Amino acid sequence: MPSCRSLLVGLLSVLLSIPALAQTTSPTFLQLNARQNCWVDSVFTNMAPDDRIAQLIMVAGYSNRKPGYEDSLVTLVQKNKLGGVVMFQGGPMRQARLTNRLQANSKVPLLIAMDAEWGIAMRLDSTVRYPYQMTLGAMQGAGSDSLIYQMGAHLAKQARRLGMHVNFAPSVDVNNNPNNPVINFRSFGENKYDVARKALAYMRGMQDNQLLTSLKHFPGHGDTGTDSHYDLPLITKSRAQLDSLELYPFRQLINAGAAGVMIAHLSIPALDTTRNRPSTLSPAIVTNLLKNELGFQGLVFSDAMNMKGVTKYFPSGRADELGLEAGMDVLEFTEDVPAALSLIKQAIADGRMTQASLDARCLKVLKAKAWVGLDQYKPIVLDNLVSDLNPVQDELLNRKLTEASLTVLKNDRNLLPLQRLDTLRIASVAIESDKITAFQQMASNYTLVDHFNITSKTPDSTLAQVRDSLKNYNLILVDVHLNNIRPAVKYGLQAKTAGLLGELVATGKAVVTVFGNVYALDKLTFPMDTAQPSRNIEQARAIVMPYQLTNYTEELSAQLIFGAIGASGKLPVTVNQRFRVGDGMTIQPNGRLKYTIPEEVGIDSRYLTQQVDSLVNVGLTQKAFPGCVVQMARNGKVIFRKAYGKHTYDASLGAEPLPVQLDDLYDMASVTKVSTSTPALMRLVDEGKFNLDGKMADYLPSFKKSNKADLVWRDVLTHQARLKAWIPFWMDTKNPDGTWKPKTFKAEESSRYPIEVTDSLYEFKKYPRTIFQQIRDSPLNPKKEYVYSDLSFILYPQIVKRITGVDFEDYIKTTFYKPLGATTLTFLPRRFYSLNRIVPTEYDSLFRKTLIWGRVHDEGAAMLNGLSGHAGLFGSANDLMKVYEMYRQKGSYGGQQFISQKTIAEFTRYQFPELGNRRGLGFDKPSFTYSGNGPKSGTKASYGHSGYTGTFVWVEPDPAYNLTYVFLCNRVYPTRNNPTLGNLNTRTNIVEALYQATKRGLQ
Known part of the structure; x- marks a missing residue:
């Protein structure tokens, strides 16, 4: 077997074959110690050329499928000697067992990835769910960056405990299109500086704790009304516009040492004039722009290769080959592995790609594997796995993140926080919830509150009774529960209950909290039923925006209203002319009891x-x-x-x-x-x-x-x-x-x-x-x-x-x-x-x-x-x-x-x-x-x-x-x-x- 010294010389010659790179901070995973480099060279040298190609392919893995699925997945990975698996739905114990089995049957340890933008709970049950990036976008001040960094660090530790090595996050798309069906709430917002700063904190939290990241969706998926899962979006911006806005966060994070970048399936004539060519398959975008111009040296991942944004015009297998030809390092979610491998080898034979260029990418993948510790692979320990993945510190972090994001958009005559409870006769009305909500339960901790719950299925006779009862109150807390975050379905808004909301705000007694996508505010600004009198949410006495529907947002919004906590959040996007980016009032707490967990005051809850x-x-x-x-x-x-x-x-x-x-x-x-x-x-x-x-x-x-x-x-x-x-x-x-x-x-x-x-x-x-x-x-x-x-x-x-x-x-x-x-x-x-x-x-x-x-x-x-x-x-x-x-x-x-x-x-x-x-x-x-x-x-x-x-x-x-x-x-x-x-x-x-x-x- 050749010595490590000779292997390193060989590796250097391969890397020198890559086009010259712009000055930038190289990803940490490229800076290995001697032991890791020896492992990389040893594994690489003992690989056949075809096996090196297979290291560039990641297939999808699920831990919630029917019997027989796991056998076929293990066979696929083992037979083709693939480089990694992208995990999707399932549960932590099931996934851990599947991962251990896959690793045991793989000669070279697999790179395990997941799309976990807001935590592993994005894919698996019984795990921690963090706020959406749009929610985090509302956080202000230097302290917010620290909290986001902590989130990245905590997520990284959970991922590594679960045997994962790559998180396809953060999203650094600048969401400047309210009707964006695919990015939307997944973006930190529309301000490129805020997006870059917060994404950098998130990225560093993960990478500092040995989790590979992947910025997405290059070169920017924020300004489109098309979902690339179902079609190929067209971005008509000029190169100057792209440089000024979409590319800004990518530049900043690449210069800070980003480990990976994910290429989106987008048609961008300003960057590649070839009709219907997705950016994933574009040498002009992947190699010329990302690698050469921006100087990116890390791993270039494709977006999922089963999405219509790429397969609409290029069949599976052919798309994978063209992706590598464009300059990508790792193909994610390859559907037809045999076809892809066959076409890639044919491209080499035809001279459209060289084995040397693919070898260089294989070496990069192996370096990433060594950096995450796969040079000393150990199976996942199953004992206490679920409890380890749900530490109480994450509940505290979730509370802090949620609290810091709460945004007050209106506060007529400083109504909030509520004062003089003895002067208030308070009712709460939960819209689109047929049972007492966490918001209502928390409100009842502060004073006597009478609760009403209505949904779009509530009979008109019951609604009439509710209307009549509400006349007896001088303050109405309205919590709007939106069960969908997508613009295509109006964020879960229903005409019947929206009409009642209009009635409530028209009374001049309503404090409205919207638990849902911030863009839903635009749908609440004008009546959904034009036959109704003109009413809008602006008539509410106060408006609180928590950005999503969780127990944390419900409980903390109620605590905000009663003064246990304050508010400092700002809108991360412009909703309409009334609610613009940066809007948000500062609210100071008034000393009422806050309800939290012992860790917030430095006490061990278990003890x-x-x-x-x-x-x-x-x-x-x-x-x-x-x-x-x-x-x-x-x-x-x-x-x-x-x-x-x-x-x-x-x-x-x-x-x-x-x-x-x-x-x-x-x-x-x-x-x-x-x-x-x-x-x-x-x-x-x-x-x-x-x-x-x-x-x-x-x-x-x-x-x-x-x-x-x-x-x-x-x-x-x-x-x-x-x-x-x-x-x-x-x-x-x-x-x-x-x-x-x-x-x-x-x-x-x-x-x-x-x-x-x-x-x-x-x-x-x-x-x-x-x-x-x-x-x-x-x-x-x-x-x-x-x-x-x-x-x-x-x-x-x-x-x-x-x-x-x-x-x-x-x-x-x-x-x-x-x-x-x-x-x-x-x-x-x-x-x-x-x-x-x-x-x-x-x-x-x-x-x-x-x-x-x-x-x-x-x-x-x-x-x-x-x-x-x-x-x-x-x-x-x-x-x-x-x-x-x-x-x-x-x-x-x-x-x-x-x-x-x-x-x-x-x-x-x-x-x-x-x-x-x-x-x-x-x-x-x-x-x-x-x-x-x-x-x-x-x-x-x-x-x-x-x-x-x-x-x-x-x-x-x-x-x-x-x-x-x-x-x-x-x-x-x-x-x-x-x-x-x-x-x-x-x-x-x-x-x-x-x-x-x-x-x-x-x-």
């Missing part, structure tokens, strides 16, 4: 989920609670939301127990204190209407002659004012024989007994006064020390009403909950929600003798008609978190300042640490020395509260953490005599897991 799942499952197994909801946020981003278990343990309620849902309502118990009374007092302090250093009698005149008259509110709120811990009010209503005392309770409702405690227990209308009197007249503890007490919190609703003139519940809801969008937070939830939404609390065997379900668990609050400042609040974990996120944001949320930073700081600091009292004003705080309770890692700035029924909230405002945490469960079901939750420390161990996960991310 966090494993920790939380383990802790919760121990609690479930040991029956500490039948079910729970856990919600966590960092930096204002909700990173963990999960419901566990069921409402109850068994079917004792007459049916199988319901699984816990994220939006189920729980009895908050003492979390009520810091969710109702405490924020009310903070607001009154801000307004100068409540003095923390004032005395109890100052705000409760009936207490002036009591032993509590001079108690200072700061002491009261920190539980060191000598108040009794609690009073069992209900016990005073019973006679020794167990009957009710007069003027306490009756079994039936009446005007004298209107307060419903249970379905068969009604309280005397004036009895609440007795409760307040009992508090007023109760003895004080002998010593001023910390004793946790409910009593003052029972009084705060009276104080709030006395100061504001507004009933306590109305005050809390109008001041806080409705503007926050925390619409499930309520007292007496049976008034508004079905029992299926409310988790049962406890079977009360002592006082009410019934299951407490949808009524307050606390006996004292029950005797106050379910409404008190110490207990009685119900709600979902998500809505409760909004209150505590407002606290964490120093009193601000959704662009509104609810409480001043100064007051938040005052209420949440240690008030009397010198006395060993760990309390803030209303809030609990970490112990000064960790004693096994509370989160071990909580800083001195942290605060929260627990509830008797099993609830817990915690805020960590320290900048190193910035955490918000909610835990809801019904640990008292079926009985309060169950200390397991406390013994396990489940609630605080879970938040400790969040601290630890955050610390790990900071390391």
Whole structure:
């Protein structure tokens, strides 16, 4: 066998036979190390001339075909000693097995390629799908290039894991024809500079991670209304026009070291005057323009050789031969391999091609194979393949890419992001979706939104009902779901639903989000049915363009509308005179909760989920609670939301127990204190209407002659004012024989007994006064020390009403909950929600003798008609978190300042640490020395509260953490005599897991 040195000399002589090249950066794959070059020369030397020709042919491969197909494909590749396979439809495991089999039966390792412009999911199921290039074209700023580079790098790693070596991407076509049927959304846009810059980032991301790329579709497929899959497009531009626009991105990326270029099937008289000659078969375009003039040294790929753009005038086999004669290096998707090989050999015999020129191209292919590691080929490892192809980092990247592309094209009077949710009655209308959409689900996380879904098949009678219902709303969120991205079918628009869209925008109440091709905006500008009054999308109050229909675009568009994220995208193309390239408004977020994944805030989702799942499952197994909801946020981003278990343990309620849902309502118990009374007092302090250093009698005149008259509110709120811990009010209503005392309770409702405690227990209308009197007249503890007490919190609703003139519940809801969008937070939830939404609390065997379900668990609050400042609040974990996120944001949320930073700081600091009292004003705080309770890692700035029924909230405002945490469960079901939750420390161990996960991310 000849030495590597002699082979290298031979290789140099072959390469010198290639025409002189212009100055350019050569592709990396041509710069091999000594070992790789030796492999190339060794393989080349041992090849027969015919085998060298076969290295230039790639056939199509599918992993979803019927039995027998794979055998025929393996035989075709093995028999003809082909150079590569282009993979199409299938699945990752099936393709990996097929690839391994093909490689095992190929003497020279195969180059495996795929057309995966927006990720492997373009061809295979169960893989990552990235945004279309048009979507990415909307991204602005230097950061966008970095994200696109990351996309290329991530895709390359997935491709290599799947045994792939070539991605026929990026598309560098400048799409300046809105009716382009084949490029369109596959282009970065119509601005040649943006196209070049973003394509370069994408290309480098792939090539830097050992994936060969192929720029396409040379010399530019963006300005045609013909699909080359079905016909030969004609490009009538002049050479000067082509140089100025279409060729610009190719030049830039070739000069940057592009590995490959794909030749399109186009007829371009300005470059080749031969009638009906596709550019793939044109020496003037492939050799003279691309190789000689532009100096391209990499691999020249054909577009698929089965497309009508080439086969319409040149049959299979003949087209392949002419493609190589024109100067191409690799024929993609050759249909008739024997015919192609025969005609190529005949062309050599006839002198139309030389074996030396084909040998040079074969050497180039072998160099590419060595560069991608095929000189040390290893089969694809099948273990964990699917999970490896779907890393969580790609979900985060997809979210970032989508978020950066969102474009706001209209924002009348700065409507977005939505402000003052308490002033809005919101409906959402999903067009062309017959079920609740991801957009609608996300919108419901922010406030109460009523949903309507219509399609072109919706009966007219139903549409009439929808029209009538929508009159009751002052804001309509319209999400238009376009299920087609092609201009030939009007992007999936239907006349019937487009007509309804016209009606909605004409109301002046619509915010329209179009989930589909950006060019569809032009179809929404004029009525599709000329018999209808002239209406267009411009009449919408706001227009959001996410460019395509995915879960990411739906969820993030809703988050944009409500202010969790901003918008900076710009139109990458001109749609019409109204919507032009570069249009797009900058929208700033307003601080509402964002819903994302832990990785966005530097937390490992697998670690966090494993920790939380383990802790919760121990609690479930040991029956500490039948079910729970856990919600966590960092930096204002909700990173963990999960419901566990069921409402109850068994079917004792007459049916199988319901699984816990994220939006189920729980009895908050003492979390009520810091969710109702405490924020009310903070607001009154801000307004100068409540003095923390004032005395109890100052705000409760009936207490002036009591032993509590001079108690200072700061002491009261920190539980060191000598108040009794609690009073069992209900016990005073019973006679020794167990009957009710007069003027306490009756079994039936009446005007004298209107307060419903249970379905068969009604309280005397004036009895609440007795409760307040009992508090007023109760003895004080002998010593001023910390004793946790409910009593003052029972009084705060009276104080709030006395100061504001507004009933306590109305005050809390109008001041806080409705503007926050925390619409499930309520007292007496049976008034508004079905029992299926409310988790049962406890079977009360002592006082009410019934299951407490949808009524307050606390006996004292029950005797106050379910409404008190110490207990009685119900709600979902998500809505409760909004209150505590407002606290964490120093009193601000959704662009509104609810409480001043100064007051938040005052209420949440240690008030009397010198006395060993760990309390803030209303809030609990970490112990000064960790004693096994509370989160071990909580800083001195942290605060929260627990509830008797099993609830817990915690805020960590320290900048190193910035955490918000909610835990809801019904640990008292079926009985309060169950200390397991406390013994396990489940609630605080879970938040400790969040601290630890955050610390790990900071390391």
